[in-house]
Amino acid sequence: MRRIITATVQNRSGVLNRITGMLTKRQFNIESITVGSSEKEGLSKMTFVIDVSDPQKLEQLTKQLNKQIDVIKVQDITDKAHVVRELALIKVAGVRQQHAEIQSVIAPFRASIVDVSKDSLIIQVTGKPDKIDALIELLKAYGIKELTRTGVTAFLRGHQPQVTEMNSASI
Amino acid sequence: MSLKVKKDTGVQTDHPSGADLLVDVLVKENVDTIFGYPGGAVLPIYDAFHRKKAPFTHILTRHEQGAVHAAEGYARVSGKPGVVFATSGPGATNLVTGITDAMIDSLPLVVFTGQVAKGVIGTDAFQEADVVGITTPITKYNYQVNDIRDLPRIVKEAFHIATTGRPGPVVIDIPKNIVTEFADKSEEYDDKVDLPGYQPTIYPNPLQVTKLVEALKVAKRPLVLAGAGVLFANATEELRKFVEKYQLPITTTLLGLGGFPGNHPLFLGMAGMHGTYAANTAISECDLLINFGSRFDDRLTGNTKYFAPDAKIAHVDIDPAEISKNIETDIPLVCDAKEALKALLDFEIDMPGHEEWNRQLARYKEEKPLWYEKPDELVSPQWLIEKIYEMTNGEAIVTTDVGQHQMWVAQYYKFKKPNRFVTSGGLGTMGFGLPAAIGAQIAKPDELVISIVGDAGFQMTSQELAVIRERNLPIKVIIVNNSALGMVRQWQELFYEKRYSESLLTFNPDFIKLAESYDIPAMLIDSEEKAESMLKEALNSDGPVLIDCRIPQEECVYPMVAPGKGLQQMVGVEKTK
Numbered sequence: 102m103r104r105i106i107t108a109t110v111q112n113r114s115g116v117l118n119r120i121t122g123m124l125t126k127r128q129f130n131i132e133s134i135t136v137g138s139s140e141k142e143g144l145s146k147m148t149f150v151i152d153v154s155d156p157q158k159l160e161q162l163t164k165q166l167n168k169q170i171d172v173i174k175v176q177d178i179t180d181k182a183h184v185v186r187e188l189a190l191i192k193v194a195g196v197r198q199q200h201a202e203i204q205s206v207i208a209p210f211r212a213s214i215v216d217v218s219k220d221s222l223i224i225q226v227t228g229k230p231d232k233i234d235a236l237i238e239l240l241k242a243y244g245i246k247e248l249t250r251t252g253v254t255a256f257l258r259g260h261q262p263q264v265t266e267m268n269s270a271s272i
Numbered sequence: 273m274s275l276k277v278k279k280d281t282g283v284q285t286d287h288p289s290g291a292d293l294l295v296d297v298l299v300k301e302n303v304d305t306i307f308g309y310p311g312g313a314v315l316p317i318y319d320a321f322h323r324k325k326a327p328f329t330h331i332l333t334r335h336e337q338g339a340v341h342a343a344e345g346y347a348r349v350s351g352k353p354g355v356v357f358a359t360s361g362p363g364a365t366n367l368v369t370g371i372t373d374a375m376i377d378s379l380p381l382v383v384f385t386g387q388v389a390k391g392v393i394g395t396d397a398f399q400e401a402d403v404v405g406i407t408t409p410i411t412k413y414n415y416q417v418n419d420i421r422d423l424p425r426i427v428k429e430a431f432h433i434a435t436t437g438r439p440g441p442v443v444i445d446i447p448k449n450i451v452t453e454f455a456d457k458s459e460e461y462d463d464k465v466d467l468p469g470y471q472p473t474i475y476p477n478p479l480q481v482t483k484l485v486e487a488l489k490v491a492k493r494p495l496v497l498a499g500a501g502v503l504f505a506n507a508t509e510e511l512r513k514f515v516e517k518y519q520l521p522i523t524t525t526l527l528g529l530g531g532f533p534g535n536h537p538l539f540l541g542m543a544g545m546h547g548t549y550a551a552n553t554a555i556s557e558c559d560l561l562i563n564f565g566s567r568f569d570d571r572l573t574g575n576t577k578y579f580a581p582d583a584k585i586a587h588v589d590i591d592p593a594e595i596s597k598n599i600e601t602d603i604p605l606v607c608d609a610k611e612a613l614k615a616l617l618d619f620e621i622d623m624p625g626h627e628e629w630n631r632q633l634a635r636y637k638e639e640k641p642l643w644y645e646k647p648d649e650l651v652s653p654q655w656l657i658e659k660i661y662e663m664t665n666g667e668a669i670v671t672t673d674v675g676q677h678q679m680w681v682a683q684y685y686k687f688k689k690p691n692r693f694v695t696s697g698g699l700g701t702m703g704f705g706l707p708a709a710i711g712a713q714i715a716k717p718d719e720l721v722i723s724i725v726g727d728a729g730f731q732m733t734s735q736e737l738a739v740i741r742e743r744n745l746p747i748k749v750i751i752v753n754n755s756a757l758g759m760v761r762q763w764q765e766l767f768y769e770k771r772y773s774e775s776l777l778t779f780n781p782d783f784i785k786l787a788e789s790y791d792i793p794a795m796l797i798d799s800e801e802k803a804e805s806m807l808k809e810a811l812n813s814d815g816p817v818l819i820d821c822r823i824p825q826e827e828c829v830y831p832m833v834a835p836g837k838g839l840q841q842m843v844g845v846e847k848t849k
Contacts, residue, residue: 110469111468111469114416114418115404115408115414115416118405118408119408122408122409123409126409157596157600160596161593161596161597164592164593164595165593167592167593168591168592168593169469170412170413170433170467170469170470171469172469173468173469
């Protein structure tokens with residue numbers, strides 16, 4: 102099962118290395134990891150998407166993260182109401198005549214063309230990973246020359262409903 | 273002592289160098305012994321030791337591995353952190369085995385490594401190694417000092433992290449420029465540390481204590497398992513009180529030996545791969561298992577599928593990540609073992625009575641004790657350990673390497689007191705025993721320290737005999753010599769159809785002459801008749817002694833739980849021949 106785990110960590114040198122090293126040593130499979138600054142100076146926020154086989158391993162994962170000296174708080178937000186976003190840049194082959202067509206394909210995804218050249222253009226899209234997956238699938242028809250995704254970053258929603266029906270498989 | 277730098281260095285008193293600062297903070301941490309080896313990148317630090325007449329003893333081992341194992345031995349018997357210094361590059365990488373050993377056995381170490389100067393880090397400079405990178409997975413925490421102003425804080429934090437919670441090694445990598453720079457002023461050494469992400473839980477959750485009390489109220493076949501956590505928590509007294517109060521049968525892990533008196537009637541012996549029949553059967557048959565401070569290591573549990581199948585599991589551990597890691601736990605108590613025991617002792621628990629269970633286990637102990645046969649020639653290793661146990665009344669400090677001799681010590685030396693058994697448990701490090709004995713003897717100069725090692729492991733760190741002589745440490749080194757890598761040979765005999773691939777030593781040095789070259793008296797014991805009087809002579813002598821004791825090569829450690837098997841499937845419980 103895919104889990105979204107967030108961690109608040111002290112921004113000390115080597116912290117990312119220590120955490121990813123621990124995950125590798127304990128055989129956790131990291132699908133994506135993002136790190137950036139937080140609202141507090143000296144603290145960083147990490148978001149992991151990790152494929153975990155069973156509840157016991159998941160418990161180990163959060164405990165091992167918590168055990169790290171630099172880690173202040175760990176949350177598994179998969180089953181809670183959350184906002185999750187990822188950004189992708191997609192370079193698609195396309196001559197000028199195709200631009201209008203591509204524009205109409207990406208419009209429902211609220212993606213935008215951020216760079217145009219003679220024979221290619223770069224599309225920027227933000228959203229949930231499955232939305233980005235869907236857009237990539239559509240753009241394959243034009244020939245994807247290059248693709249980069251940032252990995253997800255996530256937050257708990259301000260309001261948590263009593264019973265949540267979030268599907269953990271689809272993040 | 274004066275913290276002032278001598279005038280002739282041209283340094284102002286309130287502008288100490290990084291090296292001076294380092295010596296000052298070590299003094300403030302009450303460091304009395306350092307195990308180390310100098311080199312280029314730490315020259316300024318070693319100069320400060322000398323110049324400032326630092327009030328601690330520096331033990332110059334003959335290899336960095338010796339230094340770190342000695343520090344482990346020191347930490348194990350003294351309860352204080354072991355302090356190690358090594359230079360950059362090869363000095364630091366030679367420490368890796370010992371740091372890993374300390375990590376897995378939870379020993380508090382503060383390890384200082386030199387590093388090339390900041391300006392050349394990353395250029396593959398002479399004796400440069402990425403020590404922070406190398407030691408990240410094998411330390412509780414590590415640092416590289418990037419600013420001289422951080423040095424006091426980092427040292428303070430390192431000692432705090434190493435010695436609190438679940439103890440472990442901390443590495444501080446110090447670039448050479450940091451120790452030669454001058455601080456603006458004498459840096460304040462704060463008494464407090466500010467580590468918001470590191471707050472070990474000391475006291476047990478009352479709800480979980482109540483759950484355990486309730487479980488005891490209905491337990492018909494209770495069993496206590498004690499690990500090294502009991503020793504780290506100084507909880508042996510509380511453990512004995514608790515066990516005696518409710519007449520609970522008790523077993524220990526390898527590293528838990530000494531946490532409960534080895535000759536106590538309630539003690540079943542060590543459990544695990546080479547555990548006693550009584551202990552392993554008790555685990556297989558109990559209905560409540562209370563684990564105080566053991567991490568359910570695989571050498572203890574055997575195949576976890578068959579581990580304590582009928583039991584409710586209570587697990588007391590200061591490290592929450594150990595709960596349900598290997599064995600699913602019903603009642604978790606994340607806290608210090610001493611606090612858990614104190615909380616339990618506050619209750620008056622009305623147990624249903626388990627006299628029949630105790631009688632049954634006592635019967636197992638009596639009917640299926642550890643056994644061995646005396647060989648026609650040479651010396652029986654089990655008999656040898658029994659003799660040493662008798663002669664020292666179970667009160668000596670004993671260090672070992674890993675393997676057959678280690679298991680024989682665990683089985684036949686019935687440690688009566690805590691912190692007397694210094695052995696490499698989790699990592700299973702050959703070459704550990706001799707340097708560990710040096711550290712133990714330095715920590716406890718008035719105690720009898722015996723280093724029982726194999727002939728193969730001894731040769732991995734035998735150069736440390738020089739330290740024993742140099743410091744006149746009265747360590748008794750006993751080589752249990754079977755001219756083989758005994759445990760490797762045993763596994764090949766049992767699981768590889770006696771194909772003894774590279775496990776037999778067809779050449780060994782003359783250990784007597786080797787000892788003599790270090791000016792250490794030595795004796796050869798190759799028969800039982802000679803053994804008793806020679807052992808007595810050796811143990812009673814004032815100085816160091818080395819004994820080369822010859823045992824039959826084919827001797828195996830039994831009982832044994834084969835890898836992948838459950839504890840109840842142990843073999844070699846009784847004589848088969």
